[in-house]
Amino acid sequence: MKRTVFFISDGTGLTAEAMGNSLLAQFEKIEFERVTVPYIDNHETAEAVVERINESARADGQRPLVFDTIVKSDIREIVSKANGFMVDIFGTFLNPLEQELQASSSYTVGKSHSIGNESTYEKRIHAVNFALDNDDGARTRHYDEADLILVGASRSGKTPTCLYLALQYGVKAANYPITEDDLDDQQLPEVLRPHREKIFGLTIEPERLSVIRNERRPNSRYSSMKQCMHEVEEIETMYRRERIPYLNTTAYSVEEISTRIMVTTGLKRLR
Amino acid sequence: MKRTVFFISDGTGLTAEAMGNSLLAQFEKIEFERVTVPYIDNHETAEAVVERINESARADGQRPLVFDTIVKSDIREIVSKANGFMVDIFGTFLNPLEQELQASSSYTVGKSHSIGNESTYEKRIHAVNFALDNDDGARTRHYDEADLILVGASRSGKTPTCLYLALQYGVKAANYPITEDDLDDQQLPEVLRPHREKIFGLTIEPERLSVIRNERRPNSRYSSMKQCMHEVEEIETMYRRERIPYLNTTAYSVEEISTRIMVTTGLKRLR
Numbered sequence: 134m135k136r137t138v139f140f141i142s143d144g145t146g147l148t149a150e151a152m153g154n155s156l157l158a159q160f161e162k163i164e165f166e167r168v169t170v171p172y173i174d175n176h177e178t179a180e181a182v183v184e185r186i187n188e189s190a191r192a193d194g195q196r197p198l199v200f201d202t203i204v205k206s207d208i209r210e211i212v213s214k215a216n217g218f219m220v221d222i223f224g225t226f227l228n229p230l231e232q233e234l235q236a237s238s239s240y241t242v243g244k245s246h247s248i249g250n251e252s253t254y255e256k257r258i259h260a261v262n263f264a265l266d267n268d269d270g271a272r273t274r275h276y277d278e279a280d281l282i283l284v285g286a287s288r289s290g291k292t293p294t295c296l297y298l299a300l301q302y303g304v305k306a307a308n309y310p311i312t313e314d315d316l317d318d319q320q321l322p323e324v325l326r327p328h329r330e331k332i333f334g335l336t337i338e339p340e341r342l343s344v345i346r347n348e349r350r351p352n353s354r355y356s357s358m359k360q361c362m363h364e365v366e367e368i369e370t371m372y373r374r375e376r377i378p379y380l381n382t383t384a385y386s387v388e389e390i391s392t393r394i395m396v397t398t399g400l401k402r403l404r
Numbered sequence: 405m406k407r408t409v410f411f412i413s414d415g416t417g418l419t420a421e422a423m424g425n426s427l428l429a430q431f432e433k434i435e436f437e438r439v440t441v442p443y444i445d446n447h448e449t450a451e452a453v454v455e456r457i458n459e460s461a462r463a464d465g466q467r468p469l470v471f472d473t474i475v476k477s478d479i480r481e482i483v484s485k486a487n488g489f490m491v492d493i494f495g496t497f498l499n500p501l502e503q504e505l506q507a508s509s510s511y512t513v514g515k516s517h518s519i520g521n522e523s524t525y526e527k528r529i530h531a532v533n534f535a536l537d538n539d540d541g542a543r544t545r546h547y548d549e550a551d552l553i554l555v556g557a558s559r560s561g562k563t564p565t566c567l568y569l570a571l572q573y574g575v576k577a578a579n580y581p582i583t584e585d586d587l588d589d590q591q592l593p594e595v596l597r598p599h600r601e602k603i604f605g606l607t608i609e610p611e612r613l614s615v616i617r618n619e620r621r622p623n624s625r626y627s628s629m630k631q632c633m634h635e636v637e638e639i640e641t642m643y644r645r646e647r648i649p650y651l652n653t654t655a656y657s658v659e660e661i662s663t664r665i666m667v668t669t670g671l672k673r674l675r
Contacts, residue, residue, distance in 0.1 A: 136505065145663040147572075148426040151516065155419040155473055156497055158515035160507050167675070171663050198504070202426055218504045226427055226491055233469070233489045234407065236431050244429035245422065246659040254657060261564045265536075293532045296567050300658070301418075386525060387571070388517040392416040392442050404438075 135164045137189045137197040141182055141212060143204055144243030146171035152222060153200035165198075173203060174242050179211040186215035204242050253303065253403050260299035260306075260403075267307035268292055273324045276307055280400060282328055283308040285335035286364045287355075288345045290382045290390060294335070297387045302395065303403030316367040321375045333394055334372045334379030339365045341383050406435045408460045408468040412453060412483060414475055415514030417442035423493060424471035436469075444474060445513050450482040457486035475513050524574065524674050531570035531577075531674075538578035539563055544595045547578055551671060553599055554579040556606035557635045558626075559616045561653045561661060565606070568658045573666065574674030587638040592646045604665055605643045605650030610636045612654050 138157065140149040146169045157165055168189075173179055190196045199217035203209045206224075213219055227238050248254045267275055269292065276282060281298070283291045283306055291308035298304040315322040325332060339361040346356035354360055372379045378397050382390050394400070409428065411420040417440045428436055439460075444450055461467045470488035474480040477495075484490055498509050519525045538546055540563065547553060552569070554562045554577055562579035569575040586593040596603055610632040617627030625631055643650045649668050653661050666673070 145659050147659060147663065148422045151419045151422040152493060155516035156494070156501060158520075159475065159494075159498065159509040159512065160501070160505055161510050161512070163505060163507060167673075169666075169673075171667060198501075204430065218501075220497055220501070222423060223427070223430075225496060227430065230427060230431070230469075230489075230491070234431055234434060236434060238430040239432050241430065241432070245426035246657060246663075248655065248657045248660075249429075258564055258658070261567065265539075265563070268536075292536070293529055293571070296532065297571060300564070300568060300571065384519065386517060386519045387529070388416050388418060389519075392418065392440075392517075395440075396442060402438075402440075 135166055135193070136195065137166045137168065137193055139182075139186055139189075139197055139199045139201075139217065140167065140169040141173055141199060141201040141203065142171050142243070143174040143208065144171065144202070145246040146202075147246050149200045149202040149222070152202075153198075153220065156200075156220070157198075172243075173208065173212070174205075176208070176211060179208050182212060183215040186212075186217045190216040204238075204240050204244075206240070250404070256403050257300060257303040260303050261296065263305040263307070264292075264295040264299045268295065270309040273307075273309070276324075276328045276331070278305060279307040279328070279331055280304045281306040281333060281394070281398065282325065282331050283333055283335060283394075284311055284325065284377070286311060286337070286342060286361075286368055288342060288349070289335040289337045290387070291335055293387045294382075294390050294394070297391045298394070301388075301391065301402075302400070304395075304400055311364075311368055311371075313364065316364070316371065319367070319371050319374055321371065321377070329375075329377075332377055333398060334368070334377045335390070336365060336369055336372070336379055336381050338381070338383040406437055406464070407466065408437045408439065408464055410453075410457055410460075410468055410470045410472075410488065411438065411440040412444055412470060412472040412474065413442050413514070414445040414479065415442065415473070416517040417473075418517050420471045420473040420493070423473075424469075424491065427471075427491070428469075443514070444479065444483070445476075447479070447482060450479045453483060454486040457488045461487040473516075475509075475511050475515075477511070521675070527674050528571060528574040531574050532567065534576040534578070535563075535566040535570045539566065541580040544578075544580070547595075547599045547602070549576060550578040550599070550602055551575045552577040552604060552665070552669065553596065553602045554604055554606060554665075555582055555596065555648070557582060557608070557613060557632075557639055559613060559620070560606045560608045561658070562606055564658045565653075565661050565665070568662045569665070572659075572662065572673075573671070575666075575671055582635075582639055582642075584635065587635070587642065590638070590642050590645055592642065592648070600646075600648075603648055604669060605639070605648045606661070607636060607640055607643070607650055607652050609652070609654040
């Protein structure tokens with residue numbers, strides 16, 4: 134059985150999607166057809182959305198689910214007349230929050246993913262550029278500026294994690310690949326030693342690492358099970374010897390890796 | 405007046421943050437102190453969070469706001485005993501959804517930002533690698549594989565947008581900087597012509613572009629107001645002549661640029 138789901142917002146729709154999907158994830162046996170309709174911020178676009186929802190209800194023979202994060206009550210009212218099952222975040226929580234905070238909502242549209250605080254936004258973009266410029270050990274001379282230096286075997290997930298940390302949290306993360314040459318003495322590579330307190334290690338199951346490396350360089354020594362096992366073992370030994378905090382990324386998404394790093398290191402999201 | 409806010413989750417906390425912040429954005433005059441506590445998935449960690457909330461209530465002389473996305477009702481029940489103002493997403497919406505869907509929640513913890521569908525997750529990571537490998541016109545031979553090719557003046561926001569599109573939507577986006585050399589004949593650069601239907605243009609106010617360029621190369625011809633005005637004018641003329649869809653990014657965040665591109669191009673989020 135397939136149910137259509139609408140995510141409707143006066144902004145990007147990212148919040149409606151995040152909230153809706155976290156609820157829908159609880160119903161694994163139902164197949165959902167998802168439609169995101171962002172930037173619904175006037176009467177005309179709202180009426181058009183009502184039409185789309187109603188049409189979908191007719192086509193499916195069943196009303197769609199509608200997750201909305203529309204701030205303005207007049208727009209929300211129009212959408213609420215559609216033939217859908219409404220999950221209305223602002224309608225449900227804004228009033229109680231006004232009461233609790235003894236303050237009125239400003240009813241400002243599309244705030245949560247806009248530029249907002251300009252200097253914070255610029256710092257996020259700077260953090261992205263920092264991650265790109267300091268990717269893969271390319272440069273080590275900016276490590277003083279880094280909030281975090283991710284280390285680990287080649288293809289253990291360092292680069293996507295650095296980029297996510299930059300985009301989501303504004304964290305300036307460099308990354309340094311630990312190669313065989315670094316492992317001879319089971320110590321932290323020399324270039325990293327002055328920055329010990331910023332270092333976080335990634336590790337990964339050798340089986341998974343071998344699969345990932347095979348995509349880049351099939352049937353090479355680099356991607357062989359033997360080589361992957363050797364590197365992972367040596368690197369984990371080094372982490373333990375040097376008391377570097379580390380995480381096994383095998384079963385984790387980049388979002389999970391990043392939030393776990395934030396918790397472990399105590400780094401703060403930029404505001 | 406400062407209010408403490410807790411975002412509590414059995415997963416990453418990203419959904420609780422997104423939803424909470426979209427509501428808090430409506431109260432611009434109140435200063436919020438935000439605390440995210442992810443991975444609360446057993447009785448001990450839940451009890452510890454209750455202690456933290458209660459302590460914060462004592463310290464502030466006012467109960468904190470608590471946004472939670474805890475799936476399991478026994479854990480949620482523990483947290484709900486804290487001295488906080490509870491905004492409980494699953495407690496509020498899961499039951500009505502079960503009714504509407506005629507299905508029981510699976511009460512699976514921390515689903516919404518986990519790896520989930522493995523092949524989808526791998527495609528997102530592939531998309532990140534694609535964006536990195538095809539950044540800044542570095543290579544054009546993979547344009548056949550691209551879902552999207554972003555074009556625009558140097559520093560108009562192409563790279564962060566491509567990375568966000570990859571991480572958030574799994575879209576494989578290359579980017580190509582339009583330089584003065586490309587502008588001589590006011591036509592689409594030759595290397596882009598076979599891929600016309602994948603091209604999306606970015607533009608930006610010359611004043612803003614000049615500020616951004618000055619950070620990279622201060623007082624250069626490249627960052628001069630005259631040069632920025634010239635490039636932007638020529639590029640916009642080319643977009644119009646060639647009927648390339650385009651967006652002025654000056655006032656938009658990377659999230660807004662990305663969602664607007666998704667709407668305009670009709671690209672679909674990977675599932």
